[in-house]
Amino acid sequence: MTTQVQNLWKTTTGLPVVGGSIGKRVFSIAFAQKAPYFATIHPRVVDLRPNYAEVLIPKRRSVQNHIGTVHAIALCNGLEMAMGGLAESTIPKNKRWIPKGMTVSYTAKATGDVTCIAETDQEQWDTAEGDLPVRVRGQLADGTVVIDGVINLWVTSKK
Structure with a gap:
């Protein structure tokens, strides 16, 4: 099964440019429109596949707090x-x-720049009905975890 989001990812990252960087930028801009506040963090989708996603938040002035680090809401x-x-x-x-x-x-x-990672296991989705916890973390380039947690989803059958 391939979803619309996966199809868009494959199409844009398959554009004929070294490393698909233009395609990833196009995808990131398009996907950020699903929830326009995503655009406030200037996201770059790095990897996207079933049960795994990575989004890079570049450290820039617009996402910094008063002490010069990426602020908590930008991380969330x-x-x-x-x-x-x-x-x-x-x-x-x-x-x-x-x-x-x-x-x-x-x-x-x-x-610095923060890579936000979300992960699940396929078994969670195979039996999903009700709560489904998604493991999330944000880390710096050196692997330092700056935020760690869980986003709980409510999953139901379509009627």
């Missing part, structure tokens, strides 16, 4: 965008989802 927006890409790429055609809640811990200062 990046995690939510990664989770949304994962969910749209993974959910069975007969199901639908909506975010139910988010629990996060800020574990270190976000002093």
Whole structure:
């Protein structure tokens, strides 16, 4: 099963440019329009496949707080965008989802670009009905985790 989001990802990243960087930029802009507040973090979708997504938040002035690190809400927006890409790429055609809640811990200062990662296991989706926890984290290029948590989805059958 291939979803609309996966088809768009494959089409845009398949554009004839070295490494698909133009295609990833086109996809990132298009996907950010699903929830326009995503655009406020200037996201770059790095990887997108069933059960896994990565979104890069570049550290720039517009996402910094008063101490010069990436601010908490920007991090949460990046995690939510990664989770949304994962969910749209993974959910069975007969199901639908909506975010139910988010629990996060800020574990270190976000002093540089942050890669937001969302992960699930296929078994979660195969039996999904009700709560479905998505593991999320944000990390710096050196692997330092700056935010860690879970976004809970509410998954139901389509009527």
